[in-house]
Amino acid sequence: MQFDSQDIEQAFRLLALLNQKGKVSEEEEVFRYYVTRSEVRSLIDSYAAETDSVIVKTSDHLYLVPKSGQSLFHIKNAYIRREYFGYQATNLDIYMMYFSIIILFGEFYDSYETPEPTRDFLPIGEWMEQIRERMATLKEHGPEKLAQVEQESEWNWNGVIELWEALDDLKEQAKRQDSKQQSRLGFLKRVIRFLKEQDLIWEQGNDELILTEKAKIIIQRYFMDLEYNRGILAFMYQYDQVKGTD
Amino acid sequence: MDQRLVDLTRGYRERINRLAIFEPLYELNRKLGKDHRGNTIDWFSLGLLTLLFFFESMLTRRRQTSAKDLALYFQELNKTGPIFADEAGFIKIAREIIETFRDASGKKKEKVFFNWDTRQQEQIYYSLLEVRESNLAKNIQYYRLTERGLELIFATKEYFSEFQLSINQLMLRKQLEKGELNSALREIDEMRIAVEELRRKMIQLNHEVQRNIISHETQSKYMKMLEDTHARLAREHEEFTELHGFVVESKKKFEYEMNSEKEQQAYGLMIEIAKELEAVHHLHRTLLDESIGLKRKAMQAARESLYHAGLTSFNFNQDVASRVITSPLPTVAVEGLARPFLGPHLEKGWSPLEVFAPQRMSKTGEEDEWDARHFVELAEDPQEESFWQKQRSNIKSVAALVREMLGKSSEIRLSEVVALLQTRDDQKGWLEQRAFYDFWLVLHQHSPVKADRSRDDRTGHLLDEILGTWPGVLELEVLEDKTLLKPVTRYKIQEMILYVRMNKDAV
Numbered sequence: 001m002q003f004d005s006q007d008i009e010q011a012f013r014l015l016a017l018l019n020q021k022g023k024v025s026e027e028e029e030v031f032r033y034y035v036t037r038s039e040v041r042s043l044i045d046s047y048a049a050e051t052d053s054v055i056v057k058t059s060d061h062l063y064l065v066p067k068s069g070q071s072l073f074h075i076k077n078a079y080i081r082r083e084y085f086g087y088q089a090t091n092l093d094i095y096m097m098y099f100s101i102i103i104l105f106g107e108f109y110d111s112y113e114t115p116e117p118t119r120d121f122l123p124i125g126e127w128m129e130q131i132r133e134r135m136a137t138l139k140e141h142g143p144e145k146l147a148q149v150e151q152e153s154e155w156n157w158n159g160v161i162e163l164w165e166a167l168d169d170l171k172e173q174a175k176r177q178d179s180k181q182q183s184r185l186g187f188l189k190r191v192i193r194f195l196k197e198q199d200l201i202w203e204q205g206n207d208e209l210i211l212t213e214k215a216k217i218i219i220q221r222y223f224m225d226l227e228y229n230r231g232i233l234a235f236m237y238q239y240d241q242v243k244g245t246d
Numbered sequence: 247m248d249q250r251l252v253d254l255t256r257g258y259r260e261r262i263n264r265l266a267i268f269e270p271l272y273e274l275n276r277k278l279g280k281d282h283r284g285n286t287i288d289w290f291s292l293g294l295l296t297l298l299f300f301f302e303s304m305l306t307r308r309r310q311t312s313a314k315d316l317a318l319y320f321q322e323l324n325k326t327g328p329i330f331a332d333e334a335g336f337i338k339i340a341r342e343i344i345e346t347f348r349d350a351s352g353k354k355k356e357k358v359f360f361n362w363d364t365r366q367q368e369q370i371y372y373s374l375l376e377v378r379e380s381n382l383a384k385n386i387q388y389y390r391l392t393e394r395g396l397e398l399i400f401a402t403k404e405y406f407s408e409f410q411l412s413i414n415q416l417m418l419r420k421q422l423e424k425g426e427l428n429s430a431l432r433e434i435d436e437m438r439i440a441v442e443e444l445r446r447k448m449i450q451l452n453h454e455v456q457r458n459i460i461s462h463e464t465q466s467k468y469m470k471m472l473e474d475t476h477a478r479l480a481r482e483h484e485e486f487t488e489l490h491g492f493v494v495e496s497k498k499k500f501e502y503e504m505n506s507e508k509e510q511q512a513y514g515l516m517i518e519i520a521k522e523l524e525a526v527h528h529l530h531r532t533l534l535d536e537s538i539g540l541k542r543k544a545m546q547a548a549r550e551s552l553y554h555a556g557l558t559s560f561n562f563n564q565d566v567a568s569r570v571i572t573s574p575l576p577t578v579a580v581e582g583l584a585r586p587f588l589g590p591h592l593e594k595g596w597s598p599l600e601v602f603a604p605q606r607m608s609k610t611g612e613e614d615e616w617d618a619r620h621f622v623e624l625a626e627d628p629q630e631e632s633f634w635q636k637q638r639s640n641i642k643s644v645a646a647l648v649r650e651m652l653g654k655s656s657e658i659r660l661s662e663v664v665a666l667l668q669t670r671d672d673q674k675g676w677l678e679q680r681a682f683y684d685f686w687l688v689l690h691q692h693s694p695v696k697a698d699r700s701r702d703d704r705t706g707h708l709l710d711e712i713l714g715t716w717p718g719v720l721e722l723e724v725l726e727d728k729t730l731l732k733p734v735t736r737y738k739i740q741e742m743i744l745y746v747r748m749n750k751d752a753v
Contacts, residue, residue: 069585200587
């Protein structure tokens with residue numbers, strides 16, 4: 001396909017913005033090009049495909065959503081570790097965080113009847129309780145099975161469970177519960193900071209969390225898209241298969 | 247008390263009166279009673295159905311509706327469940343419901359409440375059903391809804407909220423005609439709430455249209471909703487314009503009749519009414535514009551949906567979260583699943599040319615930079631110059647105070663300053679002042695503050711004031727400590743230590 005130099009220029013401009021923030025608002029001039037110029041659109045879409053992402057367009061925003069699965073182009077674990085968990089942190093912290101994130105969104109979207117969230121907000125205590133319950137279920141599989149699932153990887157669920165169980169719910173002696181403390185609450189506060197900086201959740205005071213529009217768009221336009229969803233299922237299924245061959 | 251708060255309880259009885267008629271339904275809700283198979287019966291909804299049934303026979307002008315007719319209707323309705331009973335069973339159910347709506351003892355239903363308007367205990371009597379006629383030979387009573395019963399039916403119909411604005415407009419007009427200006431103002435306030443409510447609804451609609459992958463079905467649903475909203479807005483807009491004309495005219499009428507003081511007062515109110523109405527009207531007009539934009543967006547979303555197909559049912563909790571745990575999937579799978587939320591990877595590079603870029607003197611990082619610029623401004627209107635002057639002089643006084651307490655030593659704790667202040671009756675007031683805390687926070691944010699720093703922004707002026715109180719100072723540094731201080735109930739602040747480094751030559 002032949003591209004007009006102006007189209008390419010606009011596409012680059014749009015990409016720069018998308019890469020920086022993950023989203024571009026309708027008010028930006030380049031947004032218009034994506035809508036009106038199919039050349040720009042196809043350039044952007046193929047860039048997204050190259051970086052294992054998809055473009056989700058609503059009439060107010062464009063979002064660059066990384067596809068589920070591992071990819072070189074996604075945010076680096078090392079970066080998150082350094083930025084949010086300090087230098088002593090290991091990949092276990094990261095997995096624990098991912099696990100809590102999945103549970104968080106599960107708490108908001110828990111119905112086959114409606115595509116909309118089933119709760120308005122999630123109190124942190126409730127979130128912690130859910131994680132505790134899920135951890136207990138996970139533990140029932142027994143350490144051998146959990147280790148087996150991971151195959152040769154040195155990080156596994158047993159480690160995550162240990163990490164979680166070593167933490168107290170909160171530090172009772174401390175005057176203020178903050179993210180620097182070694183407690184479950186402190187851990188969740190760090191996850192909250194991360195999620196807030198990714199523009200996924202917001203705190204409305206009283207330790208209540210609400211979802212942002214961006215988070216809702218990702219769930220309702222990415223996870224609930226027939227095509228992408230098939231990819232997600234296939235991704236999960238692939239691990240089920242691995243387990244089956246053992 | 248504020249006149250508005252006094253007016254709050256006006257018509258309290260009337261409001262309770264409206265709420266009271268819902269009670270029989272909740273009374274039913276508490277009823278325990280099972281059908282033949284031992285399943286619990288949803289009495290509440292049966293109650294509502296009963297009301298609708300009697301309403302229907304009023305509409306069709308059927309004069310004779312008995313408990314047996316109601317029972318037959320229930321039986322018909324529950325042919326395939328969920329309530330299983332024989333004819334006698336349904337008759338029993340029907341009788342119980344009718345008795346709840348109309349006490350068999352002949353007494354009216356009674357609602358006792360404390361009337362805050364008149365400040366005394368009052369009662370409201372009502373019944374929802376009454377006997378229209380009876381067949382004494384067969385001992386059958388025929389019922390119909392009372393006026394209150396009808397009211398309850400209407401309260402469950404949606405058009406009430408939809409016509410709220412129009413009703414408000416009409417009321418306003420009537421009140422103006424009658425000269426009830428105070429209540430007219432209240433009416434406008436209610437209108438404003440209705441308009442704001444409408445706006446909230448539209449914002450939500452906008453989000454929903456964008457969030458959902460639109461199937462043809464939902465698209466037509468949304469389009470219908472949007473068109474209804476638009477039609478409603480257009481209608482209300484016309485009514486507003488008309489009302490506005492009316493208000494302008496009434497205002498003129500008042501202008502001619504401004505003789506007594508009372509009339510002058512009325513004219514003042516009239517002006518306020520006109521002003522408030524205009525504000526609401528304006529808000530409403532912007533909604534009308536927005537509704538057009540919203541329609542456009544819905545069309546776009548529909549066009550977009552050509553590229554996508556949505557899932558009809560997906561439960562994140564079940565399909566993703568639970569799956570991870572029950573399988574269990576390996577930890578890396580969780581990582582993969584969380585990816586879509588995490589945003590793109592940003593490579594951080596550093597160019598050697600950065601060396602030549604203008605450097606900041608203070609150690610502030612990106613985050614602090616933001617805070618520093620906005621901290622003091624956030625609290626008050628930054629445009630207000632007088633605020634800044636006041637702030638500067640306040641900070642200067644605090645600085646002088648602290649310097650005096652510091653004396654010859656080179657460091658002082660915030661808690662010491664607080665303790666000293668608390669002993670001085672004439673200066674205790676500072677602890678209630680925001681400026682006292684601003685002083686510490688500003689210093690802390692810019693710490694270490696050097697005498698020879700570049701001065702640019704507004705907080706810079708504040709720092710100048712502070713430095714000005716210390717002749718010969720080289721550097722001020724404020725470090726925070728762990729403990730939390732609470733000098734007065736209104737403010738909490740972390741313990742801080744102020745270090746002062748003087749220029750040796752000056753000393």
